[in-house]
Amino acid sequence: MAHVIITGGSSGIGFAVASIYAARGARLSLIARSRGLLEGAQAKLIASSGANADSIRIEAADVAVESDVEAAIRRCEQAFGPCDILVASAGIVEPGRFEELDSASFRQQMDTNFSGTVHAVRAVYDSMKRRRRGRIMMISSGAGLLGIYGYSAYCASKFAVHGFAQALRSEARPHGVSVSVCFPPDTETPQFQRELAARPPEAATIMGTVRPWPAEAVAKRIVKGTDRGRFEVYFGTTLFLLGRFAPAVRPLLNWWFDRAIVRCGNTATHNRGVSEHRT
Template sequence: MTHVIITGGSSGIGLALARIYASRGARISLLARTLPTLEAAHSELTKSGNADAIRIESADVADEGQTAAAISRCEEAFGPCDILITCAGIVEPGLFEVVSPDAFERQLQTNLFGSIHAVRVVYAGMKQRRAGRVMLVSSGAGLIGIYGYTAYSASKFALHGFAEALRSEARPHGVKISVCFPPDTETPQFTRELEHRPPEAAVIMGRVAPWSSDAVAGRIARAIDRGDFEVFFGWTLWALGRFGSTVKPFLNWWFDRAILRISRSR
């Protein structure tokens, strides 16, 4: 039976993915920081499936020790990880000079190193078995820098680079590495994010309606099934991913003009 480990699996995209794999009869391990939210996710998933096939672990992925211990317990209970999906992430918008050093580092530690910590625990076993799939969840903000998102964009750009390099290392050993770039997605975190999003950022991010977490999760699951490396959502992000060096100069010119108009109107 397939063992799927999902960090950030208690809500949003992670929980939507858990529903998909639960419907397929997989063993599912969910990691997240907040135990009550994890318990609510466990309760939902077990209503339509086998409670013995769902495991939850409260851990902060930014902490390497917590992550390693939690994933090790999951593998002891359900066997080696077949699919790892790193959904855990945080976003705290704000201008660079306003965001505190702690908040900046927290986003890097969670979004980038949180994924790396999780991969490190399962990667050696996957190589040894010559099988395994890893899906790293980046963001559209990992394809183009967003006003007011210096920390978040930095973490998500870096995650893309990590995925590209690891893909080259993992491929000869039968391990498939993927990275996806979701757009704005209807999640509890997105609701909180909008309260702090600078109006200038809406020029870039607010012109496309957010996707549902179920729609994003469905595309991610299909990409894992196919073994796709990069997963884009909508033609805009696809164009950025495929032709970024060509289209970004024009986009940045247009964004700069729009941001300047907003600044002058204040």
């Protein structure tokens, strides 16, 4: 049985991926910050897949702290053997205009989304190289393909994940290790609902009202891409075209975004003026 380690496995995309592997009978190691959420995820997986409790291990750790995630992964490997598949899904998003986003919030997103991915990969990579097998899937984002108003920290962290994956793929391939990266769209997760509440109106305008993908649908594509060893996994035509033809597409999108942001600002100014006049 494969040993699958998933960071951010207690909820959202990570949990949906875990559900697929649990149904396959894999040995699962879930890592997240909250032990309470991990225990709940473990119970759900056992109930839904019929998995044995002994085949699902949980470890509470913050991926932003390298020593913590490394120790957690070591304990998982001691219990279930070397990692065969790593899905680095742990991530956070806190929208906000750059000048309004404090340094701690910016740094936390970089530390969790980018450095947290690097820490998890580093913990399993040497063993995969020695065994000349293993699969690594990193979760970037559609925001890792295009800069979005109000998402300077999140975009920076997810662009960095993409660059890291590109470089590591070249290093890992001669050693039999598969490296993949995926770019999910807005996805129905508990975190997404919190994100919407903080999303600046300009961002809401340019991102439109496209329905978010179900986490289960995103997870299916992630697992399929991992199975096939695809380097880049996209979701929908728009993200595929952006990923494949970004230099040609991005100027057109930026032009449209700039016009939409100006219209949004004019509307907000008009509404404030009407309100003040009524007062």
